Amino acid sequence: MSQPIITRFAPSPTGYLHIGGARTALFNWAFAQSQGGKFLLRIEDTDKARSTTEAIDAILKGMDWLGLEADGEPVYQSKQQDRHIVVANQLLESGHAYLSYASDEEIEDIRAKAREAGVAARYPGRDEPIADEFKDQSVVRFKAPIEGETTINDLVQGDVTIRNDQLDDLVLLRSDGTPTYMLAVVVDDHDMGITHVIRGDDHLTNCAKQIQIYEALKWDLPHFAHIPLIHGSDGAKLSKRHGALGAEAYKAMGYLPEAMRNYLARLGWSHGDDEIIPTDKLIEWFDLDGINKAPARFDMAKLDHINGHYITESSDDEVLEALKSLINDNEFTPELSYSADLIDLERLKLCLPFLRERAKTLIELIETAAYLFKSCPLDMDAKAQKALEKEGVSEILKGVHTQFTSLEDWNRDNIETLLKDYAQNHDLKFGKIAPPLRSALTGSMVSPGIYDVIHSLGRDEVLKRINDVIPA
C-alpha cells in the first residue's frame, strides 16, 4: 500500500482569508479528501510584525464557514522556531550555509550593479570572514549551488528548470536569529510529513530555492503543484474592488458555502463539461490533472448563478439554517434595506418554497420577503402609488376585501379561485386586479406571485393593508 497523502494550507495571518487563499485551501482539502489523506493547517506567522491574532481568527472562521475542516490542530510556525534554528545550524556545520554581514547599502549596491550588468543578483561574500564588530549582526545565508540547474517536477506546471546561477544565497536566519519563511516552510513541510505541496504559483521560483535546501539536507522532496493565481474581472491582479474580500464578506453577501466551493473549484479546475459539482462529487472527481495552467478571472455573475442554483436545490431547512447563521452572525451586518431584527424566521420558513427559486443570494431572498415584515401603513414607491390611483381601483379593492372577509378556508387555491372568479364576474381583466392588490399589500410593483403574497400575509394583515389604501 502506498503512503497516505498529506496536504496543507499555509496562510500567513496578515489579513483575512481572501478568495485566492480560499481556493488554495479548497484544492488542498479536496485533494486530501479525494485520496483519503489528511489536510493540515499551518499558520505562517514568522513575520511577527505583520501577523495578527485577528487575521488568524478571520482565517479560521473563513475556513469553518467554507466547510474546510483541517485534520488536527493548526500548527503555528512561530512555535517551531527552535527546530528551524537547529536545522540552520545543521546546514552551517555541513558547509551548506555561512555567516555573513553586509549593510543595506552594500546589498542594494550589489543588486543595482547586477541589474546594470543584465544578470541576476548574487551575494558575493560567501567566502569572506566577518569582522568581529559585525559578528552579532550577521545572518546565516544558504550556500546555493552556482553550477548546474534545478528542476521542479511540478504536477500542474510540468517540469520547470531554472539555472542555479539565477538563484541567490537566501537568508536562513535573520540577524536577530529568527528563521525566515524559506527555511521554515522546508522544515515544517518535512516535519509535518507533507506529501503534496499545493500552493499559488507565486511560489514557483521560490520552490527551486527550497528544493536546493531539501537537497542540502538530503531530505526527500514532496510533490509540488503550483496553481495559477486568480485575477480580477479586468485581468489585473485581484484587488479589493474585484472581490478580493474575506470569506466572511461572501457570507454577508448571502452566498452558500456549497455554492462557493462549487464556484471556486471550477475556477481553474474542471471535470469535463460538468458545472454543477456538489461537494460529494468534488471529492469523488477532484484531481491535480484537471487543474488549468492559466490564471482565471473572478466572475461574480457566475457565482450568483451557481448560488441561485444551490438556494433552489437546497431544502427549506438547509436554507433556513444558512439564513439564521447570516442574520445572527454579529461579525458583520448584512446589507439590508430593513432591519434584520424584524425578520421572523418562522414566517419566513413558510414562504421558502416560493422564495427560494427566485433568489440568487440569501440577501436577495430576504429582500424579496421584506413585504412580510413591513409595518402598516406601508411606504409606497412611486409606481405602486400610481397603480393605486388608477380609475376604479378603490372599487375593486373594496370588492375583493369583502370577498376575502367571507372566504372560508384561507389557502392558496381558494385565494386563486376567488380572485379569478371575481375578475370573471365583474368582467375585469386580471391585469386590472393584480397590480393594485400588489401595491396595497407590498408597497411595490415587484413581488412574488400575488396568490403567494396574499396567502403568506394572512387574512387579517391582508384586510388591514387593503383598508389602509382605500380612501375613506
Add this chain to the structure above:
RNA sequence: GCCCCCUUCGUCUAGUGGUUAGGACGCAAGAUUUUCAUUCUUGAAACAGGAGUUCGAUUCUCCUAGGGGGUGCCA
C-alpha cells in the same frame, strides 16, 4: 534589467494531428407569467500574431506580442 510561467467565445472551460471547435455564465430574441424573477426554446460569440514540421495544424517546435509571477533580514 534578468529568470520563470501563461494565452480556445466578453468570462469559466471541454477538446483533437483531419470536429459544423462542445458546454456553462453573461448577452440578444421568443415562449410561459398579473409584476419581477424563475423555467423553456433559439441566436450571436473563440483557437493572440508570424514562421516552421506535416498531405493536413487550434493541437507539435520556434519567434513576437500581451498578461502574470519571482528577483526581500515579506510570506
